[in-house]
Amino acid sequence: MIEDKNQQRTQLNDLGEFGLIEHLTKNFKLNQKSTVKGIGDDAAVLNFDNKQVIVTTDLLVEGVHFDLSYMPLKHLGYKAIIVNLSDVFAMNAKATQVTVSIAVSNRFPLEALEDLYAGIETAANIYGIDVIGGDTTSSNKGLLISVTAIGEIEPKNEVYRSGAKPNDLLVVSGDLGAAYMGLQVLEREKEVYKVNPNSQPDLEAYSYIIERQLKPEARKDIIKLLEDLDVKPTSMIDVSDGLSSEIIHICKQSKVGCDLYENKIPLDPQVISTCEEFNIDSTTVALNGGEDYELLFTVSQDDFPKIKANPNLSIIGFMKEEKEGIHLVTRADTRIPIKAQGWKNFND
Amino acid sequence: MIEDKNQQRTQLNDLGEFGLIEHLTKNFKLNQKSTVKGIGDDAAVLNFDNKQVIVTTDLLVEGVHFDLSYMPLKHLGYKAIIVNLSDVFAMNAKATQVTVSIAVSNRFPLEALEDLYAGIETAANIYGIDVIGGDTTSSNKGLLISVTAIGEIEPKNEVYRSGAKPNDLLVVSGDLGAAYMGLQVLEREKEVYKVNPNSQPDLEAYSYIIERQLKPEARKDIIKLLEDLDVKPTSMIDVSDGLSSEIIHICKQSKVGCDLYENKIPLDPQVISTCEEFNIDSTTVALNGGEDYELLFTVSQDDFPKIKANPNLSIIGFMKEEKEGIHLVTRADTRIPIKAQGWKNFND
Numbered sequence: 062m063i064e065d066k067n068q069q070r071t072q073l074n075d076l077g078e079f080g081l082i083e084h085l086t087k088n089f090k091l092n093q094k095s096t097v098k099g100i101g102d103d104a105a106v107l108n109f110d111n112k113q114v115i116v117t118t119d120l121l122v123e124g125v126h127f128d129l130s131y132m133p134l135k136h137l138g139y140k141a142i143i144v145n146l147s148d149v150f151a152m153n154a155k156a157t158q159v160t161v162s163i164a165v166s167n168r169f170p171l172e173a174l175e176d177l178y179a180g181i182e183t184a185a186n187i188y189g190i191d192v193i194g195g196d197t198t199s200s201n202k203g204l205l206i207s208v209t210a211i212g213e214i215e216p217k218n219e220v221y222r223s224g225a226k227p228n229d230l231l232v233v234s235g236d237l238g239a240a241y242m243g244l245q246v247l248e249r250e251k252e253v254y255k256v257n258p259n260s261q262p263d264l265e266a267y268s269y270i271i272e273r274q275l276k277p278e279a280r281k282d283i284i285k286l287l288e289d290l291d292v293k294p295t296s297m298i299d300v301s302d303g304l305s306s307e308i309i310h311i312c313k314q315s316k317v318g319c320d321l322y323e324n325k326i327p328l329d330p331q332v333i334s335t336c337e338e339f340n341i342d343s344t345t346v347a348l349n350g351g352e353d354y355e356l357l358f359t360v361s362q363d364d365f366p367k368i369k370a371n372p373n374l375s376i377i378g379f380m381k382e383e384k385e386g387i388h389l390v391t392r393a394d395t396r397i398p399i400k401a402q403g404w405k406n407f408n409d
Numbered sequence: 410m411i412e413d414k415n416q417q418r419t420q421l422n423d424l425g426e427f428g429l430i431e432h433l434t435k436n437f438k439l440n441q442k443s444t445v446k447g448i449g450d451d452a453a454v455l456n457f458d459n460k461q462v463i464v465t466t467d468l469l470v471e472g473v474h475f476d477l478s479y480m481p482l483k484h485l486g487y488k489a490i491i492v493n494l495s496d497v498f499a500m501n502a503k504a505t506q507v508t509v510s511i512a513v514s515n516r517f518p519l520e521a522l523e524d525l526y527a528g529i530e531t532a533a534n535i536y537g538i539d540v541i542g543g544d545t546t547s548s549n550k551g552l553l554i555s556v557t558a559i560g561e562i563e564p565k566n567e568v569y570r571s572g573a574k575p576n577d578l579l580v581v582s583g584d585l586g587a588a589y590m591g592l593q594v595l596e597r598e599k600e601v602y603k604v605n606p607n608s609q610p611d612l613e614a615y616s617y618i619i620e621r622q623l624k625p626e627a628r629k630d631i632i633k634l635l636e637d638l639d640v641k642p643t644s645m646i647d648v649s650d651g652l653s654s655e656i657i658h659i660c661k662q663s664k665v666g667c668d669l670y671e672n673k674i675p676l677d678p679q680v681i682s683t684c685e686e687f688n689i690d691s692t693t694v695a696l697n698g699g700e701d702y703e704l705l706f707t708v709s710q711d712d713f714p715k716i717k718a719n720p721n722l723s724i725i726g727f728m729k730e731e732k733e734g735i736h737l738v739t740r741a742d743t744r745i746p747i748k749a750q751g752w753k754n755f756n757d
């Protein structure tokens with residue numbers, strides 16, 4: 062589907078491990094005051110003064126988390142950074158640095174890795190973070206990307222999953238289900254392409270949902286917005302595995318229950334129309350699709366006036382006593398227990 | 410060669426991603442004052458007060474960095490931590506935390522991962538570090554381990570690769586080449602085993618070099634020793650890729666030259682005898698073998714009295730002006746330019 066217009070192919074063998082990481086990161090700029098020393102020694106050195114340090118890590122594996130037949134490498138590099146920054150923002154923190162390690166088979170030429178690192182560099186520049194380390198090695202099969210993201214926060218500002226209280230409002234940023242439906246469209250086009258490699262798909266009608274799949278953003282803006290509104294969530298998590306499993310995480314760790322209102326779940330019109338086209342229930346997609354990288358959080362009802370009119374935020378439920386359980390309140394006003402589905406990658 | 414005595418096999422499919430990391434780390438204790446919050450939220454939270462933070466990361470890939478036909482999983486877990494802590498110590502820093510991510514194919518049962526994590530836990534307890542995060546996912550083939558290690562240091566105590574000066578002494582801890590020769594013995598036994606699976610190898614004569622390959626240690630003790638001796642190296646690096654490439658790193662980054670004395674390179678008697686048996690030159694092994702995880706550093710000549718009699722340290726050369734180049738001075742007193750060989754994994 063995605064034609065490789067870059068005909069130059071430099072074998073990785075020609076560079077060796079020592080040359081590769083230097084080559085790929087030589088133009089990367091350092092943006093953060095807290096970065097004392099980046100790539101080039103045994104380790105990076107950081108200085109956060111009196112702030113606390115946030116650390117999170119994620120692996121992306123070819124064939125499990127991404128398919129290079131429709132995921133351009135530049136987008137993949139961008140997305141690998143985003144999914145980690147999203148976890149830093151979910152702590153209400155500022156993202157500051159990342160390390161990026163890759164294992165890659167010899168089927169990839171140097172130019173492919175340059176594309177990957179171009180996406181990493183773009184994300185680093187847009188989010189103002191520094192790439193401070195990494196490792197490159199060969200793999201027997203495919204591409205694997207391991208990112209560790211680091212952030213900083215004033216000790217009093219941290220938000221854990223465990224702070225939700227009964228009667229708190231449940232709030233989500235943006236809209237849900239788009240990345241999952243974008244994936245469905247891309248998978249369908251891949252099948253079409255297998256049958257007819259000359260097909261020229263018109264994906265205009267799916268532009269939003271495809272972008273949500275291929276080039277997601279992390280909600281740095283929401284952390285800024287909450288600060289500007291003077292709202293500190295009582296709990297927060299990012300929506301990576303689907304709304305249902307994230308609600309369950311908050312409820313279990315906060316020891317509370319929850320009523321989630323089906324008619325309040327924010328859906329983009331393209332998600333609704335594509336769900337109709339694929340004959341999939343849009344609520345199921347929002348609950349179990351995942352990869353939204355929106356922020357799900359709870360706030361005290363006292364904060365309702367501050368957030369009620371904000372177009373970036375949707376109030377989708379209420380926290381309850383733990384014994385009342387976790388339920389979806391449907392449009393027909395029935396209550397269905399919510400169970401985690403998530404991405405059980407070991408079932409693949 | 411290594412028989413799996415654990416006959417129980419629990420499929421990873423039965424657990425799912427959410428259950429696995431919790432299951433594997435549920436008994437891990439937190440040792441470090443700087444760990445505010447470990448595994449269990451979107452990210453870990455650390456507090457280093459006014460100290461600087463050290464971050465380093467390494468990938469270990471099955472078939473590239475290890476061979477499970479002779480590497481027990483518990484040893485592998487241990488080694489994956491050690492190779493990262495070694496980089497922290499090479500900054501003259503204290504190691505404090507690690508994150509551990511694994512990608513694993515369904516051929517591994519849960520019990521195999523429990524063995525892997527038992528080795529990780531052992532290393533964490535021996536070195537007093539906390540496992541604060543990680544990711545587990547499936548892979549299409551084999552096992553991959555990505556570790557990020559974090560450490561702390563007073564700003565004035567950092568040692569970079571770039572601080573060596575002409576006339577400084579070049580010093581290495583322990584001895585070199587043992588891990589590489591251990592690998593040669595293990596590879597030979599693997600070939601024997603292929604021909605005769607009932608062979609019972611007597612590896613007693615190779616116990617030291619095999620242990621150096623399968624269960625290396627990181628030289629935390631040397632960092633303590635240098636502190637006790639009141640010696641601050643002018644530059645430092647750990648010996649992971651072989652002495653020659655590490656010397657070149659120090660020389661290039663410090664803009665100095667070096668004379669390395671062949672007759673001063675510390676070799677264990679088992680390395681010498683095994684080199685004779687395999688008809689390999691022991692100096693070549695020390696220069697290019699790698700995986701020693703010793704510390705290579707330079708000190709001012711003023712510090713000579715403090716280190717000269719220490720059995721853990723060998724003075725192996727002198728730093729020179731950059732224009733004089735980097736040479737091995739042989740036992741026959743000839744000078745041979747040193748070139749990096751290292752592990753060019755992309756040539757595999």
